[in-house]
Amino acid sequence: MSTLANSKMSVQLQSKESTANEQMETSNSNVETSGIVYDTKDLNLWYSETHALKDINLSIHEKEVTAIIGPSGCGKSTYIKTLNRMVELVPGVQTTGTISYKNKNILDKSFKVEDLRTQVGMVFQKPNPFPKSIYENIVYGPKIHGIRNKKVLDEIVETSLRGAYIWDEVKDRLNENAYGLSGGQQQRLCIARALAVQPDVILMDEPTSALDPKSTLKIEELVQELKKDYSIIIVTHNMQQAARISDRTAFFLNGEVVEYDETDTIFTNPSDSRTEDYISGRFG
Amino acid sequence: MYALILCWVQMLEGVTGEMQKNSEVRHGESLNVSEMIAQNKNKKSISNLVEKLIPTFLFLLALITVLTTLGILYTLLSQAIEFFKQVPIWEFFTGTVLKPLSQNPEFGILPLISGTLISTFIAMLVAGPIGLMSAVYLSEYASDNVRRVLKPMLEILAGIPTIVYGFFAFTFVTPLIREIWPDVGATNILSPGLVMGVMIIPMIASLSEDAMTSVPNAMREGSLAMGATKLETTFKVVIPAAFSGIIASFVLGISRAIGETMIVTIASGSSKNFTFDITQSMQTMTAYIVEVSGGEAPAGSTIYYSLYAVALTLFVFTLIMNLLARYVSRKFREEY
């Protein structure tokens, strides 16, 4: 068992090194190259007959904000949901290729999705708090992972809510139903809920698409703060948002990665004409 | 059992929680949740086991419904076969004489079938038109407020136990009919038939209404915009479009009437004459089963087995009706 894991790991390490090298060679990076948290290799994904993701190769960097943009149906949501295997909730999904997360292939069936999703938090398109109190929402994750101590839980609640910059707004009504909060507050609560299990990565699937501009701005500021401690991957429909908050941007089209580079490069000097067309609003 | 397992899991979780508490004190100030979670993972083997066993356990629960069906089929078939060893199947289905208790017993089911069909027919004469008209009113004419009041009240009618309808038929409707029509017997098939009809009204009304409300509004508007009245729209557009749904509701109503027991048992008596005279007492298949099983027929006797032969016939009747209703309404769903 352990030897197997080791050999696998060494293979993964090699592949990681090679991609890192490629990365260095292909992009004239002036951003300091940090560690790579997710390394996607030749990922293909089918929904029954539909080929939704085609030969995806992407390396996602630690403690950065990676934005994924593209028109509807381009596979960007599918991709982010593959990163924590939520995509498997759809029956009939098949994948080939590998996604290495901390040097382990998460698409391997022996990789426990529960472990993966504990280390990789997710924030959804529509705020989806549980119909419970604010407190219960936050402690949901810790509790299912066996943390029962009341003092610890209290502490987690405060830390998480502070981390999501919503503590001051809700500290006096922790026992009230989360549905009493505004949409923007609900979304920040959902972020706090994801923080409660101290993940390494936070996946955000169009987290502001259901929010008003003011709440959107708050979430964007929050994302900037969070990237100090977390690697963040955000799918967005809104190109300005990607330009504002991300360090790197991947442009998806028809299930393929057209271009992946530093955000500045993508938005000022894209190398693919399709990226330019999309960014300048010619389609999508 | 399920509750037991829940308690069990909770207890186990409680125990790990206690262990948690002890290790916690040492942690002190800085809180490392992910480390704590990683530690707990090792203790999770029991909940992993639960996770694996639950689907199997639930699958077994789901099988109970299948077992019920098998139980019904086995019960009816095995005992009915015993009956047909003693009474030829041909005689049973064509016999017009039913004398189970006589010295020379005869087992012809036709009197029971005629009783069943006649009471069902009377019930549908009441429930069909009235149920359909109620459905038209609720779906096409009533305002939202009126509907919100009337529908739950109609549902009360459906929630009244059949024994209460039986009492009502026997002690109120029959005497009332006999005031007007003295030829009617103290027990007769007419009164329970009528009361059964009232009982079935809400069923037909609500199923037909569902069928009518699912007719797209665009179809109605098309007709109304031509200057048609609501009445014309209802009869020329809505009812034809919802026709199979309405038919399905009638078929289910018939099935319900065939299987109804207490009203006919109480109000129609136990005469086993093969007749079509609705003023007379007639026995239905269901009422026969009540009479014979309540009379403590000795197990193993022909009359005891006859119960199952009758019940099997009843079962087949209602099964055909239910399958027919499903077939008709599925066709209807394909239309739009």
Add this chain to the structure above:
Amino acid sequence: MIKQMDASQLRSRMNRRVRANTVWKTIFLLATLFGLFVLAILIIRVVSQGASWIDMDFLTGRLSTDAERAGIMGALLGTVWVMFVVIPVTLIIGVGTAIYLELYAKKGKFQSFIETNISNLAGVPSIVYGLLGLTVFVRLADLGNVVLAGGLTLALLVLPILIVSAQEAIRAVPAHLSEASYGMGATKWQTIRRVVLPAALPSILTGSILALSRAIGETAPLTVLGIPALLIPFPEGLFDTFTALPMQIYYWTLDSSLVAEYANLAAATIIVLLVLLFVLNSVAIFIRNKFQQRY
């Protein structure tokens, strides 16, 4: 105007059509009210006949052939005891089956086979369940006509109703709630137990109360099981013989041609039964309104 038609002819025709519409609207309304009218008569009749017979002695008294002294305590206790069997059995099997069908079973032939089977079971006449109970529980398992046999028979009878309503309740829990739970690393069962079931619980309870009230009023299967209405001791456990409210009504109604007062006793018992059902249904509606979640 349609050129091929005379204007006055058209107008009189129009009037006739509009009048027909109004007349039929009234007829449709009357048809709808007809059922309620009968319901009103039924209730007035039962109350006027039975209300004066209800007092503490009637509710707490033992069965007696003397109409003046007869009480329904035995039947009430019998009904309660039977419910002690029906409630847990239907809840466990019903909710378990619904969870399996909605959340675990792969959509396919087997799942649709079980669902078709359940909807067929819902259409089987209750008296057939009586024969099943008689053959399997009373005779084969040799329980006799005791509380347990009656309760299991009624439980199987109302099980399809509960399964279908629990399935609807589970289906109504929005997917984004369970997604949130899975996204936190919860397992399937954790998600079901902590998110799906709590959210579906009010509707499940409502459905189970409605199934229960169906079981309380059911008579036919009990007659087949041979449940007596004799002077039997009060049931004290699952293996005691019993009688139930609907059985009491049945026997008193049958014998009312012998002793006229029995009809009044039957009416009084009907009032008790209807009040019981009314209370149960009110609780169901209360739960539905009170705990309905906004998502």
